[in-house]
Amino acid sequence: MRHPPRSVLLAVVGAVALVGTVTVPVVTASGATPACSVEYSVTGQWDGGFQGSVNITNNTAAVSSWSLTFDFADGRQLRQGWNAKWSQSGTTVTAANESYNGSLATGASVSAGFIASRSSGDAVPASFKLNGTTCNTDVEPSPTPGPTDPAEDAPPALRVSGNKLVDSGGTARRLLGVNRSGGEFMCVQGRGIFDGPVDDASVKAIADWKANTVRIPLNEECWLGLANINPAYAGANYINAVKDLVAKVKAHGMTPVVELHWTYGQYTGNSAGCSDVHASCQKPMPDMRYTPSFWASVANTFKSDRTVVFDLFNEPYPDRATATTTQAWQCWRDGGSCPGIGYEVAGMQDLVDSVRDTGATNLILAGGIAYSNDLSQWLTYRPADPAGNLAAAWHVYNFNTCSNVSCWNSTLAPVAAQVPLVAGEIGENTCAHGFIDQVMKWFDDRGLSYLGWTWNTWDCSSGPSLISGYDGTPTAFGTGLRDRLRALNG
Known part of the structure; x- marks a missing residue:
């Protein structure tokens, strides 16, 4: 049917003051392997900005493309990135695979880095999702249909x-x-x-x-x-x-x-x-x-x-x-x-x-x-x-x-x-x-x-x-x- 009528990436100026790596570890409640694991690292900081990286591990069936999402806090804004197609909408940051690194076999990992602005603090993302699946948490079993949860729904x-x-x-x-x-x-x-x-x-x-x-x-x-x-x-x-x-x-x-x-x-x-x-x-x-x-x-x-x-x-x-x-x-x-x-x-x-x-x-x-x-x-x-x-x-x-x-x-x-x-x-x-x-x-x-x-x-x-x-x-x-x-x- 037809229808009714209807920034340039910033370079980092000045030297980067490396202060050591801040990493979010992979933790699960029971020690079981999560569906996907993401290690988030801050590898450098300076006044008004920082450099970070994500290391993604796929622990389920092989995929031919991937997209990682997470939220920035404290008004942080993505400036540039590498080894992924980076974008930000509101607080949500997305890193999608490049043409050369889309395939992730079971157990395979890929890393990507970025530079972002910051006003203060060292807040890290609370959660990460790979292709819509929450990472760094146990895989929950599928619920068994009950009297009020019929499978035919x-x-x-x-x-x-x-x-x-x-x-x-x-x-x-x-x-x-x-x-x-x-x-x-x-x-x-x-x-x-x-x-x-x-x-x-x-x-x-x-x-x-x-x-x-x-x-x-x-x-x-x-x-x-x-x-x-x-x-x-x-x-x-x-x-x-x-x-x-x-x-x-x-x-x-x-x-x-x-x-x-x-x-x-x-x-x-x-x-x-x-x-x-x-x-x-x-x-x-x-x-x-x-x-x-x-x-x-x-x-x-x-x-x-x-x-x-x-x-x-x-x-x-x-x-x-x-x-x-x-x-x-x-x-x-x-x-x-x-x-x-x-x-x-x-x-x-x-x-x-x-x-x-x-x-x-x-x-x-x-x-x-x-x-x-x-x-x-x-x-x-x-x-x-x-x-x-x-x-x-x-x-x-x-x-x-x-x-x-x-x-x-x-x-x-x-x-x-x-x-x-x-x-x-x-x-x-x-x-x-x-x-x-x-x-x-x-x-x-x-x-x-x-x-x-x-x-x-x-x-x-x-x-x-x-x-x-x-x-x-x-x-x-x-x-x-x-x-x-x-x-x-x-």
């Missing part, structure tokens, strides 16, 4: 079985919920990471609608931390914010769907959303330069958590650039040099391969052409998935071509007969819910999945908005989805 790891999505026990599951827009555009516009609050209360409000799924649109340049993005909203800061939202969604029993919305590549042809080469609007297809790397990174981040679903690309529209529908579908699957698109395209097969090459077996969604509204040849051109865990994604609004029961019966039903079908976006620009009521009934009658666009407080005349407040107060449009979800799952 956790979202399931989903897999494809015939034309159904099923959980580990083989029970059929549907993805029913909302989109949470913001992560695709706020960062590239230099305004933040999410549009509106993503605290626990706002996520709970989604669950209170009896939604079981939240789709989270993303921006590849922000995730990869490219130079055109404000560092406060890019790289490790952006990734950690996404991981935190995913964790909140899961904590309320809902399935997180991470989806690539905006990408790199200059396109000025038919139906272009912008002339910018950067990821500032919807492009007709993903790009080979960055998108495979984006999906490899996302897959490595979440491959140990199969409850997370991967939606490859929001709304492909190569059909607007190419001369024939056949060319459009070939471009969609195979990428390369596509007629009418001036950059090298990453096809859906390239993206499936990027995910699977990491070892991730998470469920993957792939939308068709014509802004994901056309699935007429999806079965013919579907990419090969060695994990056998690929489903079809479809989008529909009242102004799309395939927006009537006749089209759904002729083009969607054959796809849904063979593979799981997920309507990743449903909506209308009428500020009402008469159209999506028809969509939901058609999908309900067939046991299929759908997600409303969008859980944001926009004026409904500029973009379908489900809510007027992040406490879950519905718009007239949102009332239709809320009431349907509560009737199904209440």
Whole structure:
């Protein structure tokens, strides 16, 4: 869906007065090995500043990338660093791996150093987190589900079985919920990471609608931390914010769907959303330069958590650039040099391969052409998935071509007969819910999945908005989805 209109590193001056090393030791309550260990050392101090280092040891499964976070006290400010990509947002300092030191085998260590300002005192960080896991503490055992903590409250790891999505026990599951827009555009516009609050209360409000799924649109340049993005909203800061939202969604029993919305590549042809080469609007297809790397990174981040679903690309529209529908579908699957698109395209097969090459077996969604509204040849051109865990994604609004029961019966039903079908976006620009009521009934009658666009407080005349407040107060449009979800799952 389209959206509503919207320091130089300091050198150290003067000699460094070395005063000996101050180190935070690794201590656990029981003497057990922690999941990760961090030794924090102050190796030099002078008036107004100090030099420090961190030595990180990974004691769990091997990782291909790492990000360490901790908080500075006493108004300390990071000035420069080495052997990691260092950044600071508020009091939180992040050190993310460089390209040459991302891999950490079990038991392996890596060190990085920094220089920071200080006003007074020798306060040291109280805690450290490596890839979101607290270090220097015992690994707590997973709690055993009890009468008030049923295991079924956790979202399931989903897999494809015939034309159904099923959980580990083989029970059929549907993805029913909302989109949470913001992560695709706020960062590239230099305004933040999410549009509106993503605290626990706002996520709970989604669950209170009896939604079981939240789709989270993303921006590849922000995730990869490219130079055109404000560092406060890019790289490790952006990734950690996404991981935190995913964790909140899961904590309320809902399935997180991470989806690539905006990408790199200059396109000025038919139906272009912008002339910018950067990821500032919807492009007709993903790009080979960055998108495979984006999906490899996302897959490595979440491959140990199969409850997370991967939606490859929001709304492909190569059909607007190419001369024939056949060319459009070939471009969609195979990428390369596509007629009418001036950059090298990453096809859906390239993206499936990027995910699977990491070892991730998470469920993957792939939308068709014509802004994901056309699935007429999806079965013919579907990419090969060695994990056998690929489903079809479809989008529909009242102004799309395939927006009537006749089209759904002729083009969607054959796809849904063979593979799981997920309507990743449903909506209308009428500020009402008469159209999506028809969509939901058609999908309900067939046991299929759908997600409303969008859980944001926009004026409904500029973009379908489900809510007027992040406490879950519905718009007239949102009332239709809320009431349907509560009737199904209440």
